[in-house]
Amino acid sequence: MNNQDKLKLSHNIALIAGIFCAAVALLLLLNFWQITKTDPIESKALEALVQRLKDDRNNEELKEEIRNFDLLARKAYFNSQWQVETGAYMLLFGAIVLAFALRVYYAAKSKIEEPEKVLENEIASRIIAQKGIVIVGSAVMVLALLASYLSVNQLKSYDANALVAENKTSAEEAVEVINVAPAQTATNEVSEEVAVNETTASENVSEVQSEVASSKTVAETPVTETKPAAASSGMTLAELQKNHNSFRGPLAQGVIMHKNIPTEWDGAAGANVVWKAEVPKHGFNSPVIWGDKLFVAGADNTTREVYCYNRNDGKLLWTGVADNISGSPATPPRVTDDTGLSAPTLTTDGNAVFAIFGTGDVIAFDMNGKRLWARNLGVPDNHYGHSSSLITWNGKLLVQYDTNRGGKVMALDNKSGETVWETQRNSKISWASPVLAEVDGKYQLVLTADPIVAGYDVENGEELWSVECMMGEVGPSVGYADGIVVAANEYARMVAIDIRTQEVLWEDDFYLPEASSILAHDGLVFVATSYGVFVCYDLKEGELLWEDDFGSPVYSSPVFADGKVYLMDNDGVMRIYEFSRELKKVGENELGEMSGPTPAFADGRIYIRGENDLYCIGK
Template sequence: MNNQDKLKLSQNIAVIAGIFCAAVALLLLLNFWQISKTDPIESKALEALVERLKDDANNEELKEEIRNFDLLARKAYFNSQWQVETGAYMLLFGAIVLAFALRVYYSAKSKIEEPEKVLENEIASRIIAQKGIIIVGAAVMVLALLASFLSVNELKTYDVNALVADNESSTEDAVEVINVAPAQATTNEASEEVAPGENETSEVAIDGTATEATPEETASETVTEKTVAEPKPAAASSGPSLADIQINHNSFRGPLAQGVIKHKNIPTEWDSAAGTNVLWKVEVPKHGFNSPIIWGDKLFVAGANEASREVYCYNRNDGKLLWTGVADNISGSPATPPRVTDDTGLAASTLTTDGNAVFAIFGTGDVIAFDMNGKRLWARNLGVPDNHYGHSSSLITWDGKLFVQYDTNRGGKVMALDNKSGETVWETQRQAKISWASPVLAEVDGKYQLVLTADPIVAGYDVETGEELWSVECMMGEVGASVGYADGIVVAANEYARMVAIDIRTQETLWEDDFYLPEAASLLAHDGLLFAATSYGVFVCYDLKEGELLWEDDFGSPVYSSPVLADGKVYLMDNDGVMRIYEFSRELKKVGENALGEMSGPTPAFADGRIYIRGDEHVFCIGK
């Protein structure tokens, strides 16, 4: 290529790059202006709806309208953020290309032997024009980059402590326990009153005695952003076996949090209004969106409000309340809980148990352990989650360790705590943004790993050391659905993003889809099939390995609960409290529909011959 060709090519590239940069810069400025006019946390329309609700507090339709309005406003805002961030990178790329092309152009032009003869005043005019264009162009690009920076980082400065609930004087509605059987009083161990001075302790030791906290210990307890935590040996007890876990329902979505239940004789028909196949129901004292968990004859749920956080243990055979554990007097716990949305609350995370203790985490960042009789073992605060909806990632335990996914606006991390003491075994920082999804245990070539999903990565971690084993960058937005896992394949998805199937051994992407995407309902994968439920009421089945859509059922009701496979059938509860039951099949075969009689968002739990469902107010036991 001769000098003249280089001159012409570089000139054309510079012109194209200049036009591209100008167009992107103008779009960024327009987008910034639009975002600056929109506050994702507050809006006049939303305030007007809330004012209407004060005059009509029991209007459920108005409540749902407020929730939907807030959800749509936030999603639109975050989508605009992504556009601005992408545009900034495009502008930066265009500017680099433009600068390089101009450098080549002027270098080639200087080598031309006979420059054009022009008058001095013409040369001066050209120089002034060129300088003007460069100055204006640079100013536009600088403004655009500044606008993109300000837009993208607006919610990263969200101060959770400044947005605490501002009304602590609201009275609590009276709660009446349904006397299916005479309710027992709280056991002596669970109802021990806190002795004077005990509210000044930082952590409850394993033997239940309080240990006084020094100022240094208190300060270190509230630090949440550690770069690396030294791995410590796990507790001597390796925890229950897989067989023990499979005959119980010890975590969100059952054994290993995969949504596959081994129990048989699960009922498919009931009538809550008539009481048919409803063995008992009991009102839960405090509200929560966490799912029931089961070990032996005991069932556990949690509830919370601004005043207190509590764990409840019921006899799963007759619904008797056995004990109540209160999460209080925890060093670092905020005096006033953070602001959370109504559809998350302070008790959204499902508990877990290893058969020796039950573990809970609340939206305040408090983690607490009780033994199976309600005796408090230990408690600690992980730092108040910087989260504009509220914390909802559920707990899971394996091999003597309690795993906590703690992805917030301040950054992501995953932790393993010792089941017996609550001390940190290991802690791994993640290159991830905030997530509401929960960890899943996956067995790969005889070893277990923890699989997490967030924006932008899906990743696996060694359960013993916390080492990141693999990572695939494929997600975006507000990730709420946990992954599905089966046959060495991990499937992750998020609404307004994509669904991605990943070979866990090679990290190869097997297939992608962007049509039917879940918002909150986790994915169910098993034996060559994948099931997903959208928030707008479409339930679909895919071929797990190929990604082929096999069937869909559009029932139109919103869904937050996750599908669960039990006894050869897939159970899916919608938010209206209707359980839809399908054959586990490559063809659409609906077994039945059963109404609970009240709203329900949590995922049900299963035991032999029974289903345990948490509604807005009650826990129901369904059985023949």
């Protein structure tokens, strides 16, 4: 190819690339303008439909219309986001081609032996014109790239208050150690005026600032140890199975060992309702139980509280207030109504109860309501609100803290609240909760997020394995049984992973959960969709065994107890099925009020948190 051919070819390529960049940039700007006119979080039309449903709760056509509207709105929004992100990459590619073509063009042009003589004013005019084109083109490209960035990250602005509040904190992980008077006997409410001497810890636990490496190898997963692992708390699996100490029960797997679980009740009429108690503040967290004590939490924009009830008679024993915590934001972050500031379920080891709120505040009380320690982990950058529940094992409080700023998992000492270990994760934001899995005699923590499902050593935080298979806004926690992890998310897929080999055994993309976690037990897998279809799969083969379409929205998670599977829908109706490879429904029972949290279980009792009240169901 001679010099003249190079000149012509590079000129044509530069022209095409320039037109391509201008067209993509214009489309990006138009797309950005369109997105800014639509709120991706709140829809006035959807709010109007929901309000109509409150006035007519039995209108099945209206329920179906709401589900279809919500599904279309979500798909349209995420499709628009995909278009913007793809357009940004296309614009970047076009700019690179344009720059390369221009370089070749001017290099070829410089080799022409005798350029025509032109007047100085003509040269100056050309230079000015060229500079003008470069400036205008660069401005359009910068605006388009900025628009694509703002569009892809638009949801982050929903939590702007949290970011402002977080910047005001002087130390994100300052631990507050509180020395208190000797424990009192349980009273109706522990007074907040007890003589308390608060002292700040002599050392602030520094937060790991290094970014996550792109490599997926286990050896390159950054782990920071700040303190030797805590001694065992003496809590055994047998003790856990006698209680219900975390979200979905022992090890957070949704498998309950209690017997004589009731199958018939009527909350509105009071049939088989042992007691009913009002919960002072709202929250979507589930009840947890240790011995005769039951714990829930609640919060609003002014106060965050932990409540302890006598599980036998429903009497409120004490209230613990999460206040005066170093680093806690003066103004709580903005959250959606279906998450709130108290979505994560508490956990207990029998010596203390631990709670986390949407502000990033973590607090511990002893079983009589004495405040032990409190700290702020940094306000979570979360556009819906933090919802990942806590779990404890071997003297450590385990926290999944995946936000818009990146993922991490950490272990805090149960007695002091200090960081035992912290591991950065190659993941994005997640609303799922951790699950403990016993593999070859050792326990590991299994987490799911976009894009990975991964296991971590409980003792030191080392990443043991990782499979890239998830996408989107991950809410459901994994199911675990027989060495197999089952993870799923709506608009993504469901996968079954052999935890020892990290092999994907099967996958499916038809029935997928949005918020409800997965139940895996004894060869079966149960999944509840947000639009009211409950399905059963074979654990090892992935074969769909049966489905039940009842049409009510579901956020609660299915639980196995006493040979049956219990599933509560958002309308407060508990559906009970035989644990079987065939569809066998045992019954349906109405609570009498809306409900979203997963129930807790004890021998002969079910504890259900409604929208306003706490119920004990039994004979």
